[in-house]
Amino acid sequence: xxxxxxxxxxxxxxxxxxxxxxxxxxxxxxxxxxxxxxxxxxxxxxxxxxxxxxxxxxxxxxxxxxxxxxxxxxxxxxxxxxxxxxxxxxxxxxxxxxxxxxxxxxxxxxxxxxxxxxxxxxxxxxxxxxxxxxxxxxxxxxxxxxxxxxxxxx
Numbered sequence: 001x002x003x004x005x006x007x008x009x010x011x012x013x014x015x016x017x018x019x020x021x022x023x024x025x026x027x028x029x030x031x032x033x034x035x036x037x038x039x040x041x042x043x044x045x046x047x048x049x050x051x052x053x054x055x056x057x058x059x060x061x062x063x064x065x066x067x068x069x070x071x072x073x074x075x076x077x078x079x080x081x082x083x084x085x086x087x088x089x090x091x092x093x094x095x096x097x098x099x100x101x102x103x104x105x106x107x108x109x110x111x112x113x114x115x116x117x118x119x120x121x122x123x124x125x126x127x128x129x130x131x132x133x134x135x136x137x138x139x140x141x142x143x144x145x146x147x148x149x150x151x152x153x154x
Contacts, residue, residue: 001053001054002052002053002092003051004049004050004051004095004096005049005050005052006047006048006049007037007041007048007049007050007060009041012037014056015037015048015057015060016028016030016034018057018059018082019060019080020033022080022082043064045065045107046063046064046065047062047100048060048062049061049063049096049099049100051083051087051092051095051096053087058083058092059081059082059083059084059087059096060080060082061080061081061097061100063076063077063078063079063100063104064077064079065107071110071111073110074104074107074108075109075111075112076100076101076103076104076109076111076112076113077112077113078097078100078113078114079114081093081097093122094126097126100112112128113131114128115134
């Protein structure tokens with residue numbers, strides 16, 4: 001029987017393996033993951049949900065909520081969703097996202113947002129619509145200092 005529930009401390013090793021296998025742009029470092037996992041579990045504005053089948057974690061969903069002006073209140077963000085390959089197309093992802101949506105509604109979110117590069121068809125199939133283009137910029141103190149130095153030259 002599939003169970004969707006909030007992650008517990010003892011789920012950390014299994015979630016790490018899933019996060020590591022999901023990542024394509026970055027390498028998930030164990031120490032950074034451990035710090036983030038602990039911070040997420042203790043943060044009321046974040047939730048980490050796991051999908052368990054016979055006590056095995058087969059997927060997870062990470063979300064957060066923040067205040068906005070444009071949406072007249074809270075907006076939820078689906079940060080990460082990963083389901084083991086053998087369990088895809090069995091509604092596990094849908095059930096994780098549905099549980100995240102219920103969490104967001106309890107916190108009075110007006111909107112659920114996300115970005116994706118590989119799962120467009122999945123999100124369209126479960127009722128999401130395309131809305132914006134996603135941009136990113138990798139930040140580091142050194143790059144910010146360099147950018148500041150260049151701006152002073154102009």
